[in-house]
Amino acid sequence: MSQEIVDEVAKYLTSNIPIVPISQGAEAVVFTTTIHPYIPSSNNEKKEKFIIKYRPTKKYRHPLIDKSLTKHRTLSESRILSKLYQIDGIKVPKLIACDPYNGCIWLEFLGEDLPNGFGFSNLKNFLWMNAKDPYNDCVKDTLYKVGQQIGLLHWNDYCHGDLTSSNIVLVKDEDYGTNWIPHLIDFGLGSTSSLVEDKGVDLYVLERAIISTHSSFADKYNEWLIQGFSDVYKSKGKQGNKKLNEVLKRFAEVRLRGRKRSMIG
Amino acid sequence: MGDLITAKYSSPDIPELHFTIDVNDKRYQTTNGMTTGPSEHVLNAGQIDRDRPSDPKLLSGSSSDVEPHYTELSKLRMHLTGLQDDINIFLTEQMELAKKKKIKLHSEEEEKRIDEEINELLDGGDGDEEDEDEGK
Amino acid sequence: MVNLNTIKPKNNRNYYLALGLEGSANKLGVGILKHPILPSHESGDNSHHCQAEILSNIRDTYITPPGEGFLPRDTARHHRNWCVRLIKRALEEAGINDPRNDIDVICFTKGPGMGAPLHSVVIAARTCSLMWGVDLVGVNHCVGHIEMGREITQAINPVVLYVSGGNTQVIAYSENRYRIFGETLDIAIGNCLDRFARTLKIPNAPSPGYNIEQLANKCKNKDQLVELPYTVKGMDLSMSGILAYIDSLAKDLFKGNKKNKILFDQKTGEQKVTVEDLCYSLQENLFAMLVEITERAMAHVNASQVLIVGGVGCNVRLQEMMGQMCKDRANGQVHATDERFCIDNGVMIAQAGLLQYRMGDVVKDLKETVVTQKFRTDEVYVSWRE
Numbered sequence: 159m160s161q162e163i164v165d166e167v168a169k170y171l172t173s174n175i176p177i178v179p180i181s182q183g184a185e186a187v188v189f190t191t192t193i194h195p196y197i198p199s200s201n202n203e204k205k206e207k208f209i210i211k212y213r214p215t216k217k218y219r220h221p222l223i224d225k226s227l228t229k230h231r232t233l234s235e236s237r238i239l240s241k242l243y244q245i246d247g248i249k250v251p252k253l254i255a256c257d258p259y260n261g262c263i264w265l266e267f268l269g270e271d272l273p274n275g276f277g278f279s280n281l282k283n284f285l286w287m288n289a290k291d292p293y294n295d296c297v298k299d300t301l302y303k304v305g306q307q308i309g310l311l312h313w314n315d316y317c318h319g320d321l322t323s324s325n326i327v328l329v330k331d332e333d334y335g336t337n338w339i340p341h342l343i344d345f346g347l348g349s350t351s352s353l354v355e356d357k358g359v360d361l362y363v364l365e366r367a368i369i370s371t372h373s374s375f376a377d378k379y380n381e382w383l384i385q386g387f388s389d390v391y392k393s394k395g396k397q398g399n400k401k402l403n404e405v406l407k408r409f410a411e412v413r414l415r416g417r418k419r420s421m422i423g
Numbered sequence: 424m425g426d427l428i429t430a431k432y433s434s435p436d437i438p439e440l441h442f443t444i445d446v447n448d449k450r451y452q453t454t455n456g457m458t459t460g461p462s463e464h465v466l467n468a469g470q471i472d473r474d475r476p477s478d479p480k481l482l483s484g485s486s487s488d489v490e491p492h493y494t495e496l497s498k499l500r501m502h503l504t505g506l507q508d509d510i511n512i513f514l515t516e517q518m519e520l521a522k523k524k525k526i527k528l529h530s531e532e533e534e535k536r537i538d539e540e541i542n543e544l545l546d547g548g549d550g551d552e553e554d555e556d557e558g559k
Numbered sequence: 560m561v562n563l564n565t566i567k568p569k570n571n572r573n574y575y576l577a578l579g580l581e582g583s584a585n586k587l588g589v590g591i592l593k594h595p596i597l598p599s600h601e602s603g604d605n606s607h608h609c610q611a612e613i614l615s616n617i618r619d620t621y622i623t624p625p626g627e628g629f630l631p632r633d634t635a636r637h638h639r640n641w642c643v644r645l646i647k648r649a650l651e652e653a654g655i656n657d658p659r660n661d662i663d664v665i666c667f668t669k670g671p672g673m674g675a676p677l678h679s680v681v682i683a684a685r686t687c688s689l690m691w692g693v694d695l696v697g698v699n700h701c702v703g704h705i706e707m708g709r710e711i712t713q714a715i716n717p718v719v720l721y722v723s724g725g726n727t728q729v730i731a732y733s734e735n736r737y738r739i740f741g742e743t744l745d746i747a748i749g750n751c752l753d754r755f756a757r758t759l760k761i762p763n764a765p766s767p768g769y770n771i772e773q774l775a776n777k778c779k780n781k782d783q784l785v786e787l788p789y790t791v792k793g794m795d796l797s798m799s800g801i802l803a804y805i806d807s808l809a810k811d812l813f814k815g816n817k818k819n820k821i822l823f824d825q826k827t828g829e830q831k832v833t834v835e836d837l838c839y840s841l842q843e844n845l846f847a848m849l850v851e852i853t854e855r856a857m858a859h860v861n862a863s864q865v866l867i868v869g870g871v872g873c874n875v876r877l878q879e880m881m882g883q884m885c886k887d888r889a890n891g892q893v894h895a896t897d898e899r900f901c902i903d904n905g906v907m908i909a910q911a912g913l914l915q916y917r918m919g920d921v922v923k924d925l926k927e928t929v930v931t932q933k934f935r936t937d938e939v940y941v942s943w944r945e
Contacts, residue, residue: 160887182888184855218883219847222784320793324859347793363793370738371859462633469624474637
């Protein structure tokens with residue numbers, strides 16, 4: 159990430175809050191810090207880490223567009239996260255603080271580093287790590303659980319808006335050491351929506367992300383994701399089955415639209 | 424001079440049809456066809472047609488006043504232009520016929536669909552798609 | 560292992576010559592391209608570095624009166640009646656007297672594009688092939704843009720933003736395919752601009768998008784913007800809603816509908832927004848969306864280079880915004896080409912086609928030369944890259 163952006167963040171946070179950059183997404187830069195925004199640091203004996211997600215000024219776009227997008231997305235992400243955190247079964251990071259005008263939120267830190275230099279434990283790196291044995295039980299179990307998370311999200315009428323394998327963080331299951339618990343992150347394009355269309359598009363975006371990033375194994379991976387997704391709906395009885403059919407039908411339509419879209423030079 | 428060009432149309436519905444040309448007929452003596460001009464629509468919008476096919480080339484020494492003699496390639500182009508007109512006129516008739524038949528048999532919706540399909544074919548489509556082209 | 564040198568050029572020459580024919584939309588392009596045989600092409604991923612020499616690159620555009628789009632049958636007629644003249648001129652400019660012996664391969668656009676114009680051009684390609692006894696290669700138009708862009712800019716493995724009248728896609732290479740990461744969910748960016756230009760009844764020459772760009776430059780009040788919907792969906796985007804909205808604003812402006820409070824001051828009745836302001840706001844909004852989805856794809860695949868191709872890619876403001884985005888990313892670089900290569904042309908078809916030819920991919924039966932309106936970028940197996 160460019161020094162200019164690091165300086166911009168450091169200036170905003172002041173020197174009292176040391177930060178370590180960890181990633182630059184498209185929209186936001188992510189840092190870790192050991193400072194909690196309002197609990198005195200003397201209480202943080204375990205040296206617990208926190209995430210600071212900062213949306214830097216995008217100089218390429220008009221200041222008016224930039225201001226309005228930054229504010230809108232920071233606020234909406236915070237709202238969605240805090241609501242999702244309260245829903246049983248849904249795994250998202252806990253929101254600690256939010257400053258919409260400066261495009262900054264503080265979150266609990268999730269995930270870890272994968273062994274052998276495979277990087278941070280998001281789904282993308284995890285799948286790449288398993289590329290030599292792509293269909294092992296752990297991969298299957300993880301993808302099924304990812305599907306369940308999306309199922310729960312949609313069942314509660316939320317849409318993610320940007321589902322990719324980088325936006326799913328895996329956290330080690332403390333009870334079963336080898337298992338992973340997927341957490342959904344990055345709700346900057348998230349929304350509440352009861353529209354079948356939005357859910358269909360959400361699933362389509364994820365399917366395409368899997369196809370383009372994990373091409374060779376995508377068929378099986380997408381199948382497991384949809385299994386997990388479907389089982390959430392099926393567990394909700396008759397109503398669930400009906401809604402599931404609607405969503406899957408629309409998903410198929412969106413996919414067809416995508417393939418058939420004319421591509422005139 | 425070689426053989427004159429011909430065309431053949433075959434379909435399960437009608438007997439095979441042969442298109443031939445008559446070199447003395449005016450329609451086979453031009454490179455500017457009746458059915459291959461610009462569409463009315465753009466002309467009405469003020470289009471100046473700069474995309475005309477070039478005129479046939481006279482053999483050197485020949486004059487267009489008396490009896491003109493054209494190069495072989497230009498003759499072929501003229502023959503082709505007339506033959507293409509014949510085919511276009513025939514195909515348009517066939518489409519009109521098909522449309523009438525279908526209207527009798529089907530609802531208005533069908534008719535619209537067939538119209539669209541015909542347009543699609545006229546625009547050189549594959550005949551199995553229904554999307555919007557850029558220019559419309 | 561990729562070896563681009565297994566197929567030898569004709570007559571023991573130490574270079575290849577390809578003729579490229581493009582006519583998938585309203586531009587007819589004919590180009591002749593030369594590749595020297597390079598030792599570096601015997602193995603490795605060097606298809607972006609062919610030292611291609613452009614011997615000719617000729618284009619003629621079918622232009623309609625202001626307010627009108629181009630209909631397939633008129634566009635096809637334009638191509639039909641200009642194709643031979645353009646091929647002759649291209650051969651002459653390249654100094655080729657004997658195409659039978661000098662040209663290794665004829666490359667044509669197989670799709671995607673408008674059916675009728677594609678048909679017109681492929682007939683010319685087949686005729687030349689039969690007449691001269693030269694091999695044919697069918698090329699995917701989008702892959703043509705990408706390969707030309709890579710060759711000109713030397714970008715090795717960029718994220719590609721492909722923006723034209725018919726396409727809006729964010730593409731990245733992986734495992735022998737150009738994979739589509741994001742794209743428009745409805746209309747293409749160029750189509751959006753063209754249609755707005757028609758509403759404004761501004762000229763279609765040299766291109767509607769160019770004229771919108773010029774109007775946007777003339778906007779006097781760049782601090783202000785007319786607020787438009789911002790519709791990014793993950794790495795995809797949609798534009799039809801924006802077009803419908805700005806179209807309605809333009810119509811209200813022309814009608815002088817004083818009730819519209821965005822356009823007219825409700826107290827004084829004074830006009831607040833001009834056509835130039837609308838063009839400026841539209842560009843700022845659409846391009847911000849394009850740059851954003853490009854940056855998303857870059858972040859996703861860890862790329863640092865961007866290549867902009869397609870007709871809308873010559874827009875200076877778009878290039879500037881993309882450059883600014885790249886500046887803020889570590890080692891970010893933006894690559895773009897000028898109108899000779901951005902706008903549809905024959906040379907790009909020759910470039911992609913010659914790479915295919917050098918990998919042994921030629922038409923074996925004329926049946927394979929049937930053109931197709933739909934031909935997705937990721938359908939092509941990219942044999943010339945690792």
